[in-house]
Amino acid sequence: MSEFSLIRSLLKNRGSAPPEVEVDAGDDAAVLKPARDRSTVFTCDTMVETVHFRTGTMEPDDIGWKCMAANISDVAAMGGTPSCALVSLAVPETWRGEELKGLYAGMREICRRFGVRIVGGDTVRSPEHLVVTVALIGEVEPDRSLLRSHGRPGDVVFVTGELGASKAGLHLLMSDPHPELLRRYPGLVEAHRRPVPGVEAGRWLLGTGQRIACDDVSDGLAQEAWEIAEASRVRLVLEGERIPISSETRRYAEEVGEDPLEWAFSGGEDFCLVGTVSREHWPGLMREAEDSGLRLFPIGWVEEGSPGVDWIVDGNRKERTRRGYDHFTDG
């Protein structure tokens, strides 16, 4: 298939463009009409074969879903709503035709779910591995984004979902698993392949009008907590026993002799949100969240002190290293 027929086939089935798209894919660049009274959120993230996925860990449609999900998650962490995306593909000879259509099917699926329109991209040859980059635009109420720098001493630290399942799923998928094992842990495989970004949670948090610090968990809870600590110039104290970990993650970790808490702290790719909010507003916030069908788990508090993260495990408080996923020291 030629480059141009490939692009045409990838751009099919997107439905009609929403009104903010003045010029859609097909010209030299897309042209967007910004909504009145909205600021633009703008982000990009890349996934690279062998670094973010292998043939054994992800199907083509999962790769499309997850690369878009990682971007939507960053918009969610700002409290925004995603709108339009550009998709860049660097394609090796081993990845043509049907597989790329599969990748786009996964992208279309998550785009439909979150109201995202693909308005263009780029397609080039890659010497060896598949590289997928998404650039995503979203919108947010001006001056109301949920910033990493919003943490203050006395705040409660919370997360919006369970942690460690994606890492458990990766561990399972990398072990050349028997199909029976895969059937016993469907939630772990799903968490790794099809993470659901917390747009609803981010929008809800912004809508409370409170001062809320926020980050999404891509590199692991410890790393993201460090990001908030440094941006806010505070110390975060996290309580190991309060970190929400699913029973499936715990069961699998026990079966393979690993520590689920370590997965929760440093595994990454959970794509839920971690945030802080004042202790005074916490009880009301948690109650209202529950009424809205959103789960907020308190996992610690914020103190004055040198920027960093402590964790309490088995009653002992220690400094927690960043040890999340680092592209230049992991792998």
Ligand SMILES: Nc1ncnc2c1ncn2[C@@H]1O[C@H](COP(=O)(O)OP(=O)(O)OP(=O)(O)O)[C@@H](O)[C@H]1O
């Ligand atoms: N090559 C780069 N050039 C310019 N800015 C960058 C570059 N890489 C990262 N940044 C910026 O640095 C900040 C932190 O980036 P980082 O990618 O760590 O955050 P993230 O996207 O939330 O995390 P992750 O990529 O692990 O999902 C962001 O504001 C990002 O835009």
Ligand SMILES: Cc1ncc(C[n+]2csc(CCOP(=O)(O)O)c2C)c(N)n1
């Ligand atoms: C085959 C394979 N090996 C390792 C991993 C784990 N992994 C890769 S990148 C990353 C952090 C988030 O990426 P980024 O910082 O680029 O957003 C993590 C946890 C994986 N998913 N697949």
Ligand SMILES: [Mg+2]
């Ligand atoms: Mg990034």
Ligand SMILES: [Mg+2]
């Ligand atoms: Mg982020």
Ligand SMILES: [Mg+2]
């Ligand atoms: Mg990262």
